[in-house]
Amino acid sequence: MGDCIFCKIINKEIPSEIVYEDEKVIAFKDVNPAAPIHILVVPKKHIETLLDVSKEDKDLISYIYQTINKIAKEQKFAQNGFRVIANCGKDSGQEVMHIHFHVIGGKKLGDKIVD
Numbered sequence: 001m002g003d004c005i006f007c008k009i010i011n012k013e014i015p016s017e018i019v020y021e022d023e024k025v026i027a028f029k030d031v032n033p034a035a036p037i038h039i040l041v042v043p044k045k046h047i048e049t050l051l052d053v054s055k056e057d058k059d060l061i062s063y064i065y066q067t068i069n070k071i072a073k074e075q076k077f078a079q080n081g082f083r084v085i086a087n088c089g090k091d092s093g094q095e096v097m098h099i100h101f102h103v104i105g106g107k108k109l110g111d112k113i114v115d
């Protein structure tokens with residue numbers, strides 16, 4: 001979609017540090033990492049928020065989690081563990097209106113999921 005930052009990353013109009021890519025999904029390093037590992041896993045389909053996910057996206061959402069699994073093993077942080085976060089809407093502070101899954105790890109994360 002026209003002015004979507006993540007669509008621009010998908011289309012290589014904006015550079016990013018890509019860690020995984022195939023026809024359905026792209027994963028790249030967050031430009032402002034919250035932890036030593038902070039990867040954004042993003043479907044290439046432009047879906048604005050989690051509220052816009054529909055039944056037709058069933059396989060895609062499953063595929064995203066399979067991709068996270070694959071990346072965690074390939075990048076060797078699967079065993080140490082990690083956290084997956086997806087923000088939705090105002091109270092979450094969602095900044096980019098193209099759904100994405102933050103994969104965070106590389107250190108012992110706080111006990112609280114939210115502050």
Ligand code: 5GP
Nearest residue numbers: 005016028029030031032087093094095096
């Ligand atoms: P949100 O708050 O929408 O869940 O997360 C958006 C994330 O995208 C933020 O963590 C932010 O650092 C990251 N981000 C925003 N713009 C860019 C960009 O141009 N490149 C990369 N690699 N990450 C970005």
Ligand code: ZN
Nearest residue numbers: 004007046098
């Ligand atoms: Zn988009």
